[in-house]
Amino acid sequence: MKIHRLAIPLAEQAVRRLRVGDVVFLEGKVHTGRALVYQHVLEQGHEMPLDPARVSNVQMHAAPAGQEESPGRYRISSIQATASFRYGRWVPEYVRRFGIRAVIGKGGMDAAIYRDVFARTGTVFLTTVGYGVAALYGRGVRGVDAVYWKDELGLPEAMWLIDTHDFGPFIVDGDCTGASLAEQAIDRINPRFEHAYRSLAPHVLKRMGEIDQSLEQEVIAGNAGRARDR
Amino acid sequence: MKTSWIEAAAYEAHRLAATTHPADVRAALERSFEREAGELPRFVMQAIVENSRVAEQDQRPICADVGVMRMFVVAGNEARIESGFVGLEQAVRRATARVTRDLALRSNRVHPISRRNPGDNLGVFAPNVDYRFEPDADWVELIAVHKGGAFGSDFRMMVDGDGLNGVRKGLVDAIAEFGRRGLTCPPVIIGVGIGGTKDQAFGIAKQAAVLRTIGDRHPEPEIAGLEDELHELADSLGLGAMGYPGTGGYALDVHVEIAYTHSALTPLGIHQLCQAARRGVVRIHADGTLETRDAPSWFSDYSRRAGV
Numbered sequence: 001m002k003i004h005r006l007a008i009p010l011a012e013q014a015v016r017r018l019r020v021g022d023v024v025f026l027e028g029k030v031h032t033g034r035a036l037v038y039q040h041v042l043e044q045g046h047e048m049p050l051d052p053a054r055v056s057n058v059q060m061h062a063a064p065a066g067q068e069e070s071p072g073r074y075r076i077s078s079i080q081a082t083a084s085f086r087y088g089r090w091v092p093e094y095v096r097r098f099g100i101r102a103v104i105g106k107g108g109m110d111a112a113i114y115r116d117v118f119a120r121t122g123t124v125f126l127t128t129v130g131y132g133v134a135a136l137y138g139r140g141v142r143g144v145d146a147v148y149w150k151d152e153l154g155l156p157e158a159m160w161l162i163d164t165h166d167f168g169p170f171i172v173d174g175d176c177t178g179a180s181l182a183e184q185a186i187d188r189i190n191p192r193f194e195h196a197y198r199s200l201a202p203h204v205l206k207r208m209g210e211i212d213q214s215l216e217q218e219v220i221a222g223n224a225g226r227a228r229d230r
Numbered sequence: 231m232k233t234s235w236i237e238a239a240a241y242e243a244h245r246l247a248a249t250t251h252p253a254d255v256r257a258a259l260e261r262s263f264e265r266e267a268g269e270l271p272r273f274v275m276q277a278i279v280e281n282s283r284v285a286e287q288d289q290r291p292i293c294a295d296v297g298v299m300r301m302f303v304v305a306g307n308e309a310r311i312e313s314g315f316v317g318l319e320q321a322v323r324r325a326t327a328r329v330t331r332d333l334a335l336r337s338n339r340v341h342p343i344s345r346r347n348p349g350d351n352l353g354v355f356a357p358n359v360d361y362r363f364e365p366d367a368d369w370v371e372l373i374a375v376h377k378g379g380a381f382g383s384d385f386r387m388m389v390d391g392d393g394l395n396g397v398r399k400g401l402v403d404a405i406a407e408f409g410r411r412g413l414t415c416p417p418v419i420i421g422v423g424i425g426g427t428k429d430q431a432f433g434i435a436k437q438a439a440v441l442r443t444i445g446d447r448h449p450e451p452e453i454a455g456l457e458d459e460l461h462e463l464a465d466s467l468g469l470g471a472m473g474y475p476g477t478g479g480y481a482l483d484v485h486v487e488i489a490y491t492h493s494a495l496t497p498l499g500i501h502q503l504c505q506a507a508r509r510g511v512v513r514i515h516a517d518g519t520l521e522t523r524d525a526p527s528w529f530s531d532y533s534r535r536a537g538v
Contacts (some may be wrong), residue, residue, distance in 0.1 A: 132506030133281035
């Protein structure tokens, strides 16, 4: 596995060289955001408290384990990403508008976003590894520069600006060619499921929506893009 | 039994759950890493095992998502608490708030409609406290569990004709749905609840996932055999850590609990406990000694109602 150590703000050239399966460690300022941050900025139109393209062009889908130790002073103990497919409706606009070069998340996103948006903007999706290796990532946080909108969004959901050092490892799940590591894995795994299903009769009592036995479908939103490709 | 002992035990149970993998889980993760031959999932398993050590060493939460903090209480029938069970619940609430602040745990409990966050992991019905009683015992055991919950759980109302095939298919469905992208955070511990009432099936499945140790087998040989068979089935799908194709195994173990059910139906519950399997067990003895234990005592012949 190829290992890259990159400084934030990330340069477009460096990002475009990354390929799915590569390992990345980061150094510099990362800002967090989940649904409430996206709604606050993109739907309610609040002005961004920082200039991401200049300061922190890496956004992490995360609500850290952290507390306010004394007024205005914060401590993060552990941090990792949350499932990113939930933010599919906001990520394209956020990335375009604020010049985001890397989104750190969990589980990847619909490959249509990589292909139709990230390939043009020069952005990658970096997945946290293991899902729940937050102590390891916590060691990579040197400090908390600021927490924005704490009163409006609550402490975990607020936008945290963190200073990172040797922050990783992350794996490139979506690169600027539009490739998706998770989809490649699923394509390799599906025949095993098909094999298992051949000997398993359907349940007698069906649930609403349970009419498609195809493994094309996934729980993440927007998988129509994937079916359309075939 | 003094209330202060209970609060100290609740705090310690939460601290252990947050920062320290149970010994059986740590060992199973290490075995999974050793078995893994795929380059990507092996890299991931290495990080998982390293994270487990770092969390304990630095006293950081294993996972940033504290999940929903909850407490399972095994109360000896002969145990006497100075302030009664109301005092126990107050002590559990105080300990939850304190450990949240001291370890900088994520304040994760919010109002489900307004999303208001009180900041201390307390609220309406929060934390959950569940009880069971043990005869001929004068101790109280507190079992803290921290678990997320978006992915991996499933419930299905099966009918009498579905049989064991229905259980197998239900398990493969749950893995296809949430495991293929690694959203369940594998390798997982799978709990399967078969029978009882609808809420019971879901409840015993959760307890099977979070309150039994790796390698533990159900006392009924038929059910123990089913646990082995379902474990093999889960691993046969070829998913490793993060859902990447691998040889380390998707499940660390599968635990099945059954309950006698309606003659026409077989409700089926499934829970998948992530690799950050967080559980802390502290027993309070009548003399005030606090004993940290690896294995929770939630399940016993009595709790399964054998011979009652």
